[in-house]
Amino acid sequence: MISLFRHWYLRHFSAPGTAEFALVLIGAFIIVYYFMWLVGPLVVALCLAYCLDWGVRLLIRRTRLSRRCASAVIMGLFVGFVSGILVFIAPKVLQQGNDFYQTLQQVGLNSSSSEGVSFDDMISSRIHDFIVELPDPIPSMLTKDDVSSFVERCRTALLANITNIVKYQIMPSVVNTLSWLMYMVIVPIFMFLMLANKDELKKRFGTYLMPSNQTLIHEFWPKINSQIEGYIRGKVLHVIIIALVNTLAFMLLGVNYAFLLGFGVGLSVVIPYVGAIIISIPVLLVAFFEFGFSGYFGAVCAVYILIQILDGNVLTPILFSKAMNLDAFSILTAIFVFGGLWGFWGVFFSIPLATFIRTLFVYWPTCEVMPEKSMPLRISDK
Numbered sequence: 001m002i003s004l005f006r007h008w009y010l011r012h013f014s015a016p017g018t019a020e021f022a023l024v025l026i027g028a029f030i031i032v033y034y035f036m037w038l039v040g041p042l043v044v045a046l047c048l049a050y051c052l053d054w055g056v057r058l059l060i061r062r063t064r065l066s067r068r069c070a071s072a073v074i075m076g077l078f079v080g081f082v083s084g085i086l087v088f089i090a091p092k093v094l095q096q097g098n099d100f101y102q103t104l105q106q107v108g109l110n111s112s113s114s115e116g117v118s119f120d121d122m123i124s125s126r127i128h129d130f131i132v133e134l135p136d137p138i139p140s141m142l143t144k145d146d147v148s149s150f151v152e153r154c155r156t157a158l159l160a161n162i163t164n165i166v167k168y169q170i171m172p173s174v175v176n177t178l179s180w181l182m183y184m185v186i187v188p189i190f191m192f193l194m195l196a197n198k199d200e201l202k203k204r205f206g207t208y209l210m211p212s213n214q215t216l217i218h219e220f221w222p223k224i225n226s227q228i229e230g231y232i233r234g235k236v237l238h239v240i241i242i243a244l245v246n247t248l249a250f251m252l253l254g255v256n257y258a259f260l261l262g263f264g265v266g267l268s269v270v271i272p273y274v275g276a277i278i279i280s281i282p283v284l285l286v287a288f289f290e291f292g293f294s295g296y297f298g299a300v301c302a303v304y305i306l307i308q309i310l311d312g313n314v315l316t317p318i319l320f321s322k323a324m325n326l327d328a329f330s331i332l333t334a335i336f337v338f339g340g341l342w343g344f345w346g347v348f349f350s351i352p353l354a355t356f357i358r359t360l361f362v363y364w365p366t367c368e369v370m371p372e373k374s375m376p377l378r379i380s381d382k
Helices: 002-013 017-034 037-063 067-109 119-132 144-175 177-196 198-208 215-253 260-267 274-291 295-317 328-348 349-363
Strands: none
Touching: 002 017, 002 177, 017 328, 037 067, 037 177, 037 215, 037 328, 067 177, 067 274, 119 144, 177 198, 215 295, 215 349, 260 349, 274 295, 295 349, 328 349
16 A cells, blocks of 8 residues: 555656645645635735736737836726726615515515415416416316415425525625725735736745746646636626626516626526526516516516527637636536635636646646566575
């Protein structure tokens, strides 16, 4: 067993710099995992600065500005964009989120509507009317009491889970004003300093933390940098486009909570496959509560499905033609693992991290180690 481990170590860590590079990666993982409460603003600023660095380089090439001036311009545009979202979009999303939560509370209490009919009775009646119109023997298999009981169980389980998520996970993050103020002040400062002093910081980082032999790093970085940058830029643009298109579609169709649902559909593209399924549930439920089984409900479903089809077959291939080189199993595994470790940011960066790990496995240098020759047995002559 010891000989097997020694052979594996010599094969994968005999090249210069590989052992030191592995220790740096392990140390970075330990720091982020156990001390995220301490280095959280620094990590967020580093991720956002990495996303904006391509804009700084582009501005330097086009206008010949100094790096500090280009960083100031890009940070000004970024702060203006975020401020516009906080002023014009965030209040509407929060207001509609509060209204949606209050509606859930009313449904949870099974309050009566203006006609004096409870929500459960209204939903079960519409479902039963739909079942009655189906061909035999389906209508005879389900009575109205069965449908009512099923609707009540579904409502209880669904609202219990949604209420717990909103009350114990989403609301504490939203109302944590101190953390938001700290991130809004400290993170932009860190971002500007990282963008403006990028070369100096890279030199310090390479001198004090990186291995003395950095050939391995120079081989890895060009292979993954373009993919990660392309993915992050495409993902941000993907979220904005999908959120705007769905919000406009819901507003034109007269769906309640259009801003909230559009924002949710936009964020859902951060989680491939899983996000589209999760966000479809509230979209269909809101449309059903508002229109029932009618032509308007069918129009909402048709438009929503059409947008999803265009997103999957047109927009996503255009934005991620070079960055998305992972299979579905690897993507879902990365989302599950990194999302469990670091929450939203782990989900957002799951595919870049999976690409980085894949590049490590594919291009990690190996050295062929000759197996040790066993000593021949000597038989003494008697």
